[in-house]
Amino acid sequence: MATPAYDIAIIGTGPVGCALALCLARRAPDPGRIALLGPEPAPCAEGRSVDPRTLALNHGSRALLESLDAWPAHAAEILTVHVSQAGHLGRTLIDHHDLGVPRLGCVVSYDEVLAALHAAARASGIERILERPGRPRPGRPVRLRVGDLDLDARAALVSDGERPRGLHREYGQHAVLSTIRASRPIPGRAFERFTRHGPLALLPHPDGGDLYSLVWCVPPDRARALEALDDDAFGAALxxxxxxxxxALGKIGAMHVFPLSMHAGPALRGTGVASVGNAAQTLHPVAGQGLNLGLRDAAQLADALAPWLARPDEDVQPALERFASRRRIDRGLTLAVTDTLPRVFATGNPLLRHLCGAALAALDLAPALRAPLARHLLQGQRH
Incomplete structure (x- = not known):
């Protein structure tokens, strides 16, 4: 059998795919045997952002991106998180001092993170193929169709572009995104407020100390009504x-709306093929865990493949199976938290809502109860 064109083909050039490529390049004897397949991001028009999203990256994700020389120039620190429930007593405050870290996380521009990752990838020595292939065909080797050509690799790692197949839930909510200016900002403080219809988050914005990134989860008809409001009326509703x-809160940026659902599938998709990031799971945005979980996927997959990279003629499947086994607990816990919180707090049962308020109060009064959840959201399960 002819030697495959590459040892590893990474499909998807979003943040997780790029981070995975960089993690593997650091461990590979020959980074040129790793291919990253997919287009580069479009350049940002002057004064505008191609993608309006900001990202909440936890302490562990920042440490990873800094180690890859891919941390963006601008970031807003999150030092505390204030969690409350609209219409009920009880709240909890998570502070970075309680966990012994310099910050809980940071909010960064999606565009800046992606640009930093692509710049690092161009300097890493990996092969760049600026075209997205078709679905990989498992086997020894894995075969990918790229344009009119077939490309072989010992392993294909899919990071985005395909929806996971397996678990699925529609939340009956849309996320409303915008940028908000506050008249009395609190430096370093993020807010997660659970309302009857879904969570509402205000996160420090990297573009200014009085700016916040809004993620407001509401039913679809409410989202359409909010889209129709002028800036003053939207600010009043918020x-x-x-x-x-x-x-006082006022909208200063464009509004963007998208439906919310959860999809999760297996980490292994046949011989030589594994999924990470959005190709493995897409989550409800509550607590901002999606990209953080995907970056942990990338780091642990690179760790699992590191010994094999030194001996690529050996079978890659045992290394992929070790990765899938190690990721089960972290993926399961994070899926459970992000799936349960928005549904429990949005319940119409008044007794359950009172219990949720009591639970927030208990978490605030008992650090021993609060710490395990806070630490999981801070860094996940990394072993």
């Missing part, structure tokens, strides 16, 4: 839902 903790 003020009613959030309260007065940050003073």
């Amino acid at each position: 003020q009613q839902a959030f309260g007065q903790r940050l003073g």
